[in-house]
Every structure is written in structure tokens, then in C-alpha cells.
Amino acid sequence: MMVKSPLQIARETYVPKMPKSLTGNVKVVEGKITESVADQDDIKKIFPNTYGMPVITFEPGSDTTSYPAIKVGVILSGGQAPGGHNVISGLFDGLQKCNPKNELYGFLGGPSGLVDNQYVVLTEELVNEYRNTGGFDIIGSGRTKLEEEAQFEKVIENCKALGVSALVIIGGDDSNTNACVLAEYFASKKSGIQVIGVPKTIDGDLKNEVVETSFGFDTACKTYSELIGNIQRDANSAKKYYHFIRLMGRSASHIALECALETQPNITIISEEVEKKGMTLDELVTDIANVVARRAEKGYNFGTVLIPEGVVEFIPAMKTLISELNDVLAKFESEVAVLEGNRDKRDFVASKISAESAEVFRSLPNNFANQLMLDRDPHGNVQVSMIETEKLLIDMVKSKLKKMKKDGLFTGKFSGQGHFFGYEGRCATPSNFDADYCYSLGVTASLLIAEGKTGYMASVKNLTAPAAQWIPGGAPITMMMNMEKRHGNLKPVIQKALVELDGKPFKMLADNRETWAMTTSFVYPGPIQYFGPTEVCDLPTHTLKLEQGK
Ligand code: FBP
Numbered sequence: 185m186m187v188k189s190p191l192q193i194a195r196e197t198y199v200p201k202m203p204k205s206l207t208g209n210v211k212v213v214e215g216k217i218t219e220s221v222a223d224q225d226d227i228k229k230i231f232p233n234t235y236g237m238p239v240i241t242f243e244p245g246s247d248t249t250s251y252p253a254i255k256v257g258v259i260l261s262g263g264q265a266p267g268g269h270n271v272i273s274g275l276f277d278g279l280q281k282c283n284p285k286n287e288l289y290g291f292l293g294g295p296s297g298l299v300d301n302q303y304v305v306l307t308e309e310l311v312n313e314y315r316n317t318g319g320f321d322i323i324g325s326g327r328t329k330l331e332e333e334a335q336f337e338k339v340i341e342n343c344k345a346l347g348v349s350a351l352v353i354i355g356g357d358d359s360n361t362n363a364c365v366l367a368e369y370f371a372s373k374k375s376g377i378q379v380i381g382v383p384k385t386i387d388g389d390l391k392n393e394v395v396e397t398s399f400g401f402d403t404a405c406k407t408y409s410e411l412i413g414n415i416q417r418d419a420n421s422a423k424k425y426y427h428f429i430r431l432m433g434r435s436a437s438h439i440a441l442e443c444a445l446e447t448q449p450n451i452t453i454i455s456e457e458v459e460k461k462g463m464t465l466d467e468l469v470t471d472i473a474n475v476v477a478r479r480a481e482k483g484y485n486f487g488t489v490l491i492p493e494g495v496v497e498f499i500p501a502m503k504t505l506i507s508e509l510n511d512v513l514a515k516f517e518s519e520v521a522v523l524e525g526n527r528d529k530r531d532f533v534a535s536k537i538s539a540e541s542a543e544v545f546r547s548l549p550n551n552f553a554n555q556l557m558l559d560r561d562p563h564g565n566v567q568v569s570m571i572e573t574e575k576l577l578i579d580m581v582k583s584k585l586k587k588m589k590k591d592g593l594f595t596g597k598f599s600g601q602g603h604f605f606g607y608e609g610r611c612a613t614p615s616n617f618d619a620d621y622c623y624s625l626g627v628t629a630s631l632l633i634a635e636g637k638t639g640y641m642a643s644v645k646n647l648t649a650p651a652a653q654w655i656p657g658g659a660p661i662t663m664m665m666n667m668e669k670r671h672g673n674l675k676p677v678i679q680k681a682l683v684e685l686d687g688k689p690f691k692m693l694a695d696n697r698e699t700w701a702m703t704t705s706f707v708y709p710g711p712i713q714y715f716g717p718t719e720v721c722d723l724p725t726h727t728l729k730l731e732q733g734k
Pocket of ligand 1: 261262263264265356357384385386387432433434493568569610
């Protein structure tokens with residue numbers, strides 16, 4: 185039996201705020217037909233059954249619609265994000281509202297549960313245990329890729345045997361790309377199985393004109409910002425450490441940027457800017473060391489540095505090195521596996537990559553070079569969460585400052601502390617924003633299914649307004665797609681949203697960073713508040729507000 189904390193017990197009774205249009209009868213309003221963001225001809229050819237569908241909005245309606253009873257399956261896919269349980273509770277309640285005879289099956293452990301037919305029937309009693317809680321533990325998650333026709337056929341077979349006629353895939357860009365491929369396959373086979381996606385990821389990189397933010401980003405950023413604020417207060421009290429804080433977010437720097445806007449640290453690295461400027465590792469280190477030296481002149485020998493976890497992949501020479509390592513490690517997997525020591529592995533790998541990359545590889549500290557050789561994820565990418573960039577930067581800044589001291593360019597003290605915040609925030613109790621947003625996404629998904637849609641992503645817009653004014657609906661996933669190279673081949677994928685350097689959130693950082701570097705203007709946001717005044721408890725992220733001109 186689950187032992188519940190007082191907060192969890194209190195949160196069980198929290199009723200998520202909802203868009204007005206989801207609380208009564210609903211009218212379906214179809215918008216214009218859609219086009220993919222790029223590569224229209226290719227995407228149209230690959231998705232003949234699900235391309236060009238209109239965007240849908242659910243508006244308040246006057247007529248009651250009766251829907252036939254159905255069985256629906258749901259999976260949680262990829263990394264955890266706060267609010268997943270509320271998507272499921274919203275989906276459950278929405279399905280019950282459409283027809284009390286509807287049933288919801290939770291497939292276990294992510295996409296593999298669909299193929300292996302591992303499931304649990306989601307009853308009211310079970311769902312009630314998880315309302316407004318963090319985590320994905322109600323049914324678990326996983327990163328298995330569904331890409332083989334044999335897997336698709338197995339999913340059809342399992343769904344048919346259970347009588348499941350619709351699937352909801354709660355995931356990030358890769359999982360929703362998968363949802364789109366499945367929807368198209370099922371439609372082409374006339375299987376009668378619908379597929380609806382729900383935008384999840386703390387990374388915040390699944391967003392576009394129809395998806396304003398992915399769920400979980402809000403809570404994760406607020407959790408990290410609380411921790412950063414606490415560290416900043418410690419730094420400002422003790423005045424003796426520089427804290428190098430690496431933040432999750434994979435390729436995109438949205439989390440680092442949002443946390444910077446919430447806490448005003450001295451230095452924030454934004455990977456997208458590093459790439460745009462074509463910076464070398466040494467230039468990055470020099471920039472940080474210069475700020476440390478200038479602060480020392482003012483008597484400040486402490487501070488905070490925020491580092492997006494994916495930054496190494498945005499330094500051009502490192503990007504080339506990592507891409508060559510990806511290829512070599514995939515090609516010579518068995519040869520590398522039999523080598524005993526890391527040194528042998530490094531030497532072997534260095535002998536297989538270009539001379540320039542080998543030089544970069546050999547210049548890295550051994551520990552760091554070893555981390556670059558660790559196992560790749562199922563998509564063949566380096567697992568940036570396992571690369572301790574904060575430690576690398578502390579060591580390199582230290583060496584740089586030593587040299588600067590010799591040259592009379594640094595007169596202060598430098599002592600670095602490394603931190604990595606990622607897993608701390610992925611399962612946090614969802615903020616009111618995520619609890620409300622996710623519940624609405626779940627209800628919206630139930631309506632898309634009831635209305636017979638497939639290949640759509642649930643969307644809830646106007647998110648900086650009070651929840652009652654949010655606009656629920658659905659957007660064809662094909663409209664978010666373009667062609668990208670994966671494992672050497674062009675594939676249709678949802679376009680990832682990286683930080684836009686001409687966007688308002690980055691501009692806010694750029695306009696303030698000199699002040700934040702040279703003064704101590706730390707903000708201490710404190711913990712997420714769940715009960716209390718709306719201006720404290722229901723705030724969207726700075727990113728969302730700035731993007732919407734608020
Ligand atoms: P998703 O893209 O699946 O939402 O996962 C995001 C993330 O939390 C990244 O920020 C992080 O790099 C990665 O997952 C860590 O993966 P894992 O959970 O496999 O360690």
C-alpha cells in the first residue's frame with residue numbers, strides 16, 4: 185500500500201481548473217486544412233491518409249452528443265514529466281463523460297507494453313490514487329521505438345483481441361512522430377484503430393503554432409529554479425563558491441533559459457547561441473573566466489553558472505567529434521565491447537575517426553572522453569544526461585584562471601562546485617498549471633477519440649489566460665513534420681523547437697546578462713505553491729508569458 189504524505193492527501197481533492205468549453209456540451213469547429221512545416225511533397229507522399237487534415241477547436245455547444253461505448257488504450261512514452269497522471273485522469277473522466285460504459289486500458293512500460301500486450305484496466309479506484317501526483321508509475325514508461333512493420337501488426341493484433349479501437353500516446357517529439365506513423369499505418373490497413381498524441385516533455389522542445397508548451401516543463405523549471413535559488417542564497421551567504429549547475433533539456437536550452445529568467449544567475453550558457461557564434465570550448469571557458477575575473481575585481485568571489493546539458497553537442501568541433509563517435513561506436517560495437525580498459529577503447533576509437541576529431545578527443549580529460557563513449561540511446565544519440573560538462577568546465581576555468589593569475593589578469597579566488605539537476609524535477613508534484621493543463625489535455629484527447637479523429641495531437645491554447653479561457657482542440661501531427669537525417673537516412677519527424685535567438689525569452693536574458701553578471705541580482709523563487717493566491721500558485725512560465733507578449 186502506498187503511504188501518502190499530507191500534501192498528497194490534500195492534493196487528492198484538488199479539482200483541476202478547466203476551459204469553459206470542456207465543462208458542458210461541446211461543438212466541434214474545423215479550421216483550414218493544414219500543410220507540414222516543410223518538405224510538403226515528401227510528407228504528403230509518406231502520410232497519404234493523415235496529411236492535410238484541418239485543425240480542430242472545441243467550443244461550447246448547446247446539443248448533447250451521444251457517443252457509442254469504446255475501449256481505449258493509453259501509454260506513457262519516454263522520460264517522465266510532471267502531470268502525466270493528470271492526462272490519464274482527464275482522459276478517464278472524459279471517456280466516462282462521453283459514455284459511462286467506455287473502458288481505459290493502460291499499457292505497461294511504454295511502447296513495449298503495446299507490442300507485448302502487457303496492460304492493466306484503469307478503474308476509477310486506481311485512477312483516484314494518482315490524481316494530481318507526479319511520476320509515471322501508474323503504468324510506467326519506456327523508450328522502445330515502434331518502427332518495424334512486425335511491431336505495428338502485433339499492436340493491431342493485441343488491440344483487436346482486447347477490442348481496443350483507439351490509442352493515446354503521451355510522449356515527446358519522437359513518440360509523437362511514432363504516433364503519426366502508427367496512425368497512418370492503421371489507416372492504410374483500415375484497422376479501425378485511431379491514434380491520438382499528447383505533447384509531453386520537460387525539455388520544452390515540442391512546441392509550435394498549435395502547441396504552446398509541452399506539459400511538465402512548467403513544474404520541472406519551477407523545481408530546478410527553487411533549487412538554484414537556494415544555492416544562490418547559500419552562495420551569497422558564504423561568498424566563497426562558484427556553483428556550476430547543469431540542467432536537463434537534451435539538445436534544447438529552454439530549461440536553462442527559463443531557470444535563468446526565474447533566478448537571474450551570473451552566467452547562463454545557451455547552446456543555440458554557442459552554435460550560432462561557432463564557439464570553441466576554449467572560447468566558452470574564456471568567457472566564463474573573464475566574468476569570474478571581473479567579479480573578483482569588485483570583491484565577488486562567488487556566483488552561479490547555468491549550463492544546458494546538451495551544450496557540448498553545440499560546440500562545432502565537439503559536434504563533429506560526437507557524430508563521428510556515434511558512427512564508429514555503432515559500426516565497431518563488438519570490437520569496442522571486448523576491449524577491457526577505457527584507455528584501449530579511447531585509442532581504438534581515436535584511430536577510426538578523422539585526424540581533427542582525434543586531436544580534439546585526445547585533448548579532453550580522460551573522464552570526459554570516457555563519458556563521450558558511453559552507450560547511445562535507442563535513437564543512436566549520445567546520452568547527454570551522463571556527461572558531466574559542469575565538472576569539465578570547472579576544471580578548465582580553474583586552469584584558465586591560474587594562467588590569468590600568472591599574467592596579472594586575475595587577483596581573486598576561485599572554487600567551483602558542480603551540480604546536475606534533472607531527475608529531481610521530472611516527477612515533482614505537478615504545479616497547478618501542469619495539473620490543470622494536463623487534465624484538460626486528457627479530456628481533449630477523449631473528445632478527439634469520440635469524434636473519430638486519428639493522427640491528431642491534443643492541444644490546449646491561450647495558456648497565459650485564466651484556465652476558463654483556454655482553447656482546447658486538436659492539430660494534425662503531419663503539420664508539425666519535416667524531413668531530417670536519422671542514421672544516415674532522411675526520415676519524417678516532428679520538427680524540434682530549439683531556443684530562438686530572436687525570440688523574446690532569449691532577448692530578455694541577453695538584455696540583462698551584463699547586469700546579472702556584474703551585480704548580485706539573484707532571485708530566490710522558493711518552492712512551488714499549491715494552495716494560496718492565484719498570483720502565487722497559478723503562474724505560467726516566464727518563457728510562455730514572454731512568447732505571448734505578456
Ligand atoms: P523526453 O524527451 O523523453 O521527455 O525525456 C527528456 C529527458 O528528461 C532529457 O531531458 C534527458 O536528457 C533524458 O530525458 C534523460 O533520459 P533517461 O531518462 O533515459 O535518463
